[in-house]
Amino acid sequence: MSRRFPLRPEEFEPTFIEQVFGATPGSLESLTHEPVGTGQVCDSYRFTCDWSGGDHPATFIAKCPSADPVSRGAAAIFHLYDMEVGWYRDIADDCGALCPKSYHADIAENEQEFVLLLQDMAPASQGDQLAGASLIQVETTLAEAAALHNFQPASGFDNLEWLNHGTGNSQFLETSLPAGYPVFRERFSALLSPEILDLGQQLVDRIGSYIAHEPPELTVTHGDMRLDNILYHTDGQIAALVDWQTCSLGNPANDVAYLIGTSFADPEERREQEEKLVKTYLSNRSNSPAFEIFWTEYRHHAFSGFIMAINASLHVEQTERGDRMFAAMAERPAQMAIDLDSLSLL
Numbered sequence: 186m187s188r189r190f191p192l193r194p195e196e197f198e199p200t201f202i203e204q205v206f207g208a209t210p211g212s213l214e215s216l217t218h219e220p221v222g223t224g225q226v227c228d229s230y231r232f233t234c235d236w237s238g239g240d241h242p243a244t245f246i247a248k249c250p251s252a253d254p255v256s257r258g259a260a261a262i263f264h265l266y267d268m269e270v271g272w273y274r275d276i277a278d279d280c281g282a283l284c285p286k287s288y289h290a291d292i293a294e295n296e297q298e299f300v301l302l303l304q305d306m307a308p309a310s311q312g313d314q315l316a317g318a319s320l321i322q323v324e325t326t327l328a329e330a331a332a333l334h335n336f337q338p339a340s341g342f343d344n345l346e347w348l349n350h351g352t353g354n355s356q357f358l359e360t361s362l363p364a365g366y367p368v369f370r371e372r373f374s375a376l377l378s379p380e381i382l383d384l385g386q387q388l389v390d391r392i393g394s395y396i397a398h399e400p401p402e403l404t405v406t407h408g409d410m411r412l413d414n415i416l417y418h419t420d421g422q423i424a425a426l427v428d429w430q431t432c433s434l435g436n437p438a439n440d441v442a443y444l445i446g447t448s449f450a451d452p453e454e455r456r457e458q459e460e461k462l463v464k465t466y467l468s469n470r471s472n473s474p475a476f477e478i479f480w481t482e483y484r485h486h487a488f489s490g491f492i493m494a495i496n497a498s499l500h501v502e503q504t505e506r507g508d509r510m511f512a513a514m515a516e517r518p519a520q521m522a523i524d525l526d527s528l529s530l531l
Contacts, residue, residue, distance in 0.1 A: 189291065190289075190291045190298075190299075190300040191249075191300060192249055192250055192298055192300070193249060193252070194218045194228075194230045194232075194247065194249065197216060197218070197232065197247065199213040199216055202216060202232075202234065205288055205289045205302055206239075206241045206242070206288065208236065208239050208241055209238065209239060211237075212236055212237045212238055212239055212241075213234055213235070213236060213237075214235045214236070214237050215234075215235040216232060216233070216234055216235075217232070217233045218230040218231065218232045218233070218247070219231055221246065222311065226251055226256050226259065226260050226265055226430060226501055227248050227249060227250060227251050227256070227260070227265075227266070227430070228248070228249050228250070228251055228252055229246060229247070229248050229249075230246070230247050230249070231244055231245075231246055231305060231307075232244060232245050232246075232247055242288075242304070242305065244305040244307070245288060245302050245303065245304065245305050246285065246302070246303045246304070246305050246306075247300065247301065247302055247303075248269075248299075248300070248301040248303065249299075249300060250266065250297055250298060250299060251501075251502070253501075253502040255500070255501065255502055256500075256501045256502050257297045258297075259500035259501055260296070260297065260430070261295070261296045261297045262357070262500070263350070263354050263357070263431075263500075264296060264347065264350040264353075264354070265430035265431065266292055266296055266297070266299040266430065267292060267296050267299075267347050267350065268347055268348075268350055268429065268430055268431060268432045268433060269299075269301065269428070269429045269430040269432065270290045270291070270292040270299055270301065270347075271345065271347035271348070271432070272284075272429035272432045273287035273290040273301060273303070273429070274287070274290045275345055275347075276336070276338065276345070276405065276432075277429075279336075279338065279339075280332070280333060280336040280405070281332040281333075281335070281336065282329045282330075282332040282333035282336070282426060283329050283332075283423060283424065283425045283426060284425050284426050284427065284429070285303040285304040285305075285306055285425050285427060286303065286304035287301065287302070287303055287304075288302040288303065288304070289301070289302040290302075306416050306424050306425050306427075308419070309416040309417060309418055309424035309425065310416060310417065311412070311413055311414070311415065311416055311417075311427075312411075312412030312413060312415050312416075312417055312448075313412060313413075314411060314412045314413045314447070314510050314513060314514065315506075315509060315510060315513055316450065317412075317448060317449055317450025317451070317513075318412055318448035318449065318450075319421050320454070320458060321420070321421035321422065322412070322415075322417055322421050322423065322448070323444065323445065323448050323449070323458075323462060324462065324465070325421070325422050325423040326410070326415055326423050326426075326444055327441065327444065327445075327462060327465065327466045327469075328423075328466075328469055329423055329426055330407070330410060330437070330440050330441060330444065330466065331466050331467075331469035331470050332469070333404070333405060333406070333407060333426070333440075334404040334405070334406070334437040334440070334470060335404075335469075335470060335471045336404070336405055342434060347433075348405065348432070348433050348434045349433070349434065350433055351406075351408065351431075351433030351434060351435050352433075354433075355396045356396075358392065358396065358492070358496060359392055359393055359396050361496075361499075362389050362392050362492070362495060362496065363389050363390075363392065365495070365496070365499045366385060366386065366389045366495060368499060369385070369495045369498060369499060370382050370385065370386070372498070372508070373498075373508070373511070373512055373515070376508065376509070376512035377512055377515060377516055378516075380523075381515065381516055381519045381520075384491075384519050384522065384523065384528070385491065385495065385515070385519070387528060388488055388491065388492070388522075388528070388531075389495075391528075391531040394531045395485075395488065395492075395531050398485060400435070400436035400438070400482065401474055401478055401482065402436070402437065402474060403434050403435065403436070404434070404435070404437045405432065405433075405434060406432065406433060406434070406435035406436070406437055406439055406440050407426060407429065407431065407432055407440050408430075408431025408432055408433060408435065408439070408440070408443075409428060409430065409431040409443070409493065410426070410440045410443050410444045411443065411444065411447045411448070411490070411514065412447070412448055413428075413510065414426065414427055414428035415427065436482060436486065437470075438479060438482035438483050438485070438486045439486045439489050441463060441466055441483060441486075442482075442483045442484075442485075442486035442487050442489055442490075442518070442521075443486065443489040443490050443493070443518070445458075445459050445462060445463075445521070446487055446489065446490045446491075446517055446518030446521040446522075447490040447513070447514050447517050447518055448517075449517065450513075450517070452517070452520050452521070452524070455517075455521060456524060459521075460480075463476070463479065463480065463483055464476060467479060481530070483525075484525040484526070484527050484530060485527060485530045485531075487518055487521045487522040487525050487527040488518060488519075488522050488527060489518065490514050490515070490517065490518035491514070491515050491518045491519050491522065493514060494511045494512075494514035494515035495515065497511065498511040
């Protein structure tokens with residue numbers, strides 16, 4: 186292997202894994218893998234190790250660049266791999282938010298080649314974006330969102346340049362979304378109602394105002410805090426936040442609105458619970474803004490899941506499940522935006 190790290194599961198060699206875990210050469214007697222997860226931007230595998238000695242993990246999760254060139258190209262455009270590697274390399278160990286332990290994180294300068302070796306959180310399993318969340322899943326995830334948003338690195342944010350990718354990505358959205366929305370509208374015309382699709386057009390027409398909005402606070406944000414990116418125990422308690430490919434400095438209300446807006450399959454349950462959920466989240470924040478201020482930000486960012494659905498669907502490999510997932514991600518927050526009259530804030 187000429188590269189300093191493998192890119193595909195078949196390229197993982199025992200010597201590389203032994204070096205990662207500080208194991209005795211030759212102690213990894215066998216190494217097997219199987220695909221896990223439903224990621225659209227990268228490929229994930231569970232590796233099983235047979236060690237002859239030492240206290241090393243029997244399994245680990247490896248994240249690799251997508252086999253699909255379209256998805257790899259999108260990852261480079263939006264710096265997705267760089268942000269996730271940066272999270273595990275620079276922040277994860279010091280932040281109180283639940284996430285898998287990182288054993289190894291490396292990325293090439295072209296931002297299309299990377300590798301992550303992560304703690305296997307089994308038997309915890311990912312949430313189901315299509316089915317929607319239980320209330321306990323949303324509650325426990327928001328508690329971890331508060332822990333994430335409370336984090337302040339001892340040395341400040343200035344030396345973590347990858348946290349600023351979100352600014353450039355927003356500028357890209359401002360120019361690309363108006364051109365891409367007609368494609369999204371045609372592709373999802375059978376999955377979304379005319380009301381939702383019309384709202385999307387109104388949003389795209391005002392995307393400059395949406396992006397130009399100045400947040401009252403900036404924190405580290407996950408950026409894609411939805412069920413497919415969260416692992417849960419069987420009792421519904423959160424086990425870990427995963428898929429940190431959109432981690433950046435941003436408005437924490439974006440994470441909160443994104444999670445609530447995309448999680449509830451029943452809009453009536455969301456209407457009944459959302460104000461209480463936001464208040465509980467704020468009670469877990471240090472130096473949190475007043476409820477009225479945050480609630481306005483929450484209403485503004487009701488569109489966050491919708492925007493992600495539009496943008497991501499246009500830049501990753503198209504699959505049947507992916508389209509159904511993107512339709513759910515668009516419809517639920519769109520209904521929330523209608524309920525909260527969010528368009529009036531733009």
